[in-house]
Amino acid sequence: MRTRWLLAVAATAAVLLGACANSDADDQPGEKEAPTIALFLPESKTTRYEAFDRPLFEAKVKALCAECKLLYSNADQDAAKQQQQVEAALTQGADVLVLDAVDAGAVAPLVNQAKQKDIPVIAYDRLISGISYEYYVSFNNVRVGEMQGQALLDALNAAGTTAKGQIVMINGSPTDPSSADYKAGAHNVLDGKVKIGREFDTPDWSPDKAQQEMEQAITALGRDSVVGVLSANDGMAGGAIAAMKRAGYATLPPITGQDAELAAVQRILTGEQHMTIYLDIRREAEQAAELAVALGRGEQPAAPAKVDNGTAQIPAYLLDPVPVTADKIKDTIVKDGFYQAADICTTAVAAACAKAGIQ
Template sequence: MKAQVIGGLLAVLVVSACGTAGQSGGGSAGDSGPSGSPSAIGTVEEGFKIGLLLPETKTARYEKFDRVYITDDIKSLCPKCEVIYNNANQDPNLQQQQVDTMLTNGVKVLILDAVDAKAIASSVKKAKDQGAVVLAYDRLAGGPIDGYTSFDNIQVGKMQGEALLEAIKAGGDAKRGPIVMINGSPTDPNAGDFKKGAHSVLDGQVTIGKEYDTPDWSPDQANTQATGAFTALGAANVVGVYSANDGMAGGIAKAMQNSGVKKGTPLTGQDAELAGIQRILLGTQTMTIYKPIKPEAQNAAQMAIALGTGQAVNGTTTVDNGTNKAIPAQIITPIVVTKDNIQDTVVKDGFWTVKEICTPAVEAACKAAGLE
């Protein structure tokens, strides 16, 4: 029965030799088998080593969800596969060292969520030169990667921008005062996509008073940037704040309160972090973006096993990372979360329970929102 399940899951991803194997986006011809498919590294029956490299621990999702889901999914597909895990703690040099160590230890499939997409490219090439395959996870890494799974990141930015614009317009003329934009890390290609998507909605519709890119997605840096912006623009004049994720939104929300920004001023977020959901209920954050991690993790596990067994993977689309073209990608649609649909999104999916959300400090807000 298990073999049937594994075969069925891999069949979704495998491209036959007479199909579009050229989209595998793998390495050079020397790294590939027939029709451009990657050479087989191992078998499901015998198992092989898979390295999982995640970027940081400040964002709650990586340790609580991504690591657990990916590891469990790999074990269900390939019981004898060994998952070797490392977290780079936002240090690109450490992540490069972790790749080297994994390659030395015989890891032949890397699931890589890069701290710095450009800096890691040399490590990706080294992996390929040593016969390994590399799957970019959540962030599109540089170098000759073989596959990619993530969300529609430009759409994430558009959704954030649309929610912010709608909330600002609910209070009057969208240009009645300036907004502040606090974007993500300049070394994360996703941050550039979020920023691009948000600007495509907001440009010409609002007045952008101050805008920052925030190293390492740091909540403390975001707090400092926001405080400086509110001082320069006049806190009472600010009509909205774009925050690229929930972690930074936490630092920004504190700055808004301490600087005297009007209560209820719209503030965006992303990742559906517990604190972000609670701020939405309390009215100090307007929205967040929920990116269902479980299907992303399932994609990663399935693609890793397919690549490890010499199959070319078929994505819902292809992407270009600047050094490799037509990389097969599995892209997932994100979801906007507001006070009105918390129950039907993060709670329904088991991402957070009502008990986790509705702590004593949030209990009254939960009841008012019908979340009990």
């Protein structure tokens, strides 16, 4: 009898232990059937974030994981606001953070808060420094700057103005590490080949501040001496172009950009802007979404590259940028469906579209 009683107790204990183990497994961070994924974007002055990054990311998450819950926040270029948003998401039970940091050099404490809760982090578009984390998804940013610099240099050489004046460099936000990469890439190409008359780091990537910087440069250097402008993105290019028009330029000097904003694509067709860098934001957003869903399910796919953020080697997905001038719009931006021809070819741009074969 005692033997049977001992066997019964042992069997009951085994069942209870198995149940506890299964319960523990079910409660492991990052292994939920319906994980909560939080996306944080830095600002809305650059049109891509609300027009492309957010909807593309959210659509891909829902396509891969219909039961997943999404949290979204835009910091409006306010680092303190973004801190509150991240902390709120952690309180709400976020299982994965996808973070495009306002100040990528100062968010390590936020990433550390997530690490303490075993919440994985993906640095999106901007490389976060000072701490290790799961993934970095972006473009080859130094290459972006090199492409901008080379496009400007080619335009100056074609016009025969390389040695006849100076250029103005309008870089992005000093708190964005991608901006430093763009600047470094541009200098790789331009240094020693053209005179840089004025160079600015533009807080918040603000088009209004870029316009003010360009106005200052024209006043300091003289209108006729400015032969080209290296603008790190399309929004700031628009500000610089407004300044040059206001200064009375009969013909605008070549100016670069990035992001393939609709207004910039139209300016390129009409000759006001020389080029843009086309970033396949769909691929970037969908890659981040795929990784977020995988992390939420307890998976960790191998990344094809690693990037040194000063503290750790971060597994990375780095996509290729594409330089686009007027003759390339049809076979890149339109062909990929980034914009429809009808979106680009408004009445004011119709003749330029016809010339470029865009219908």
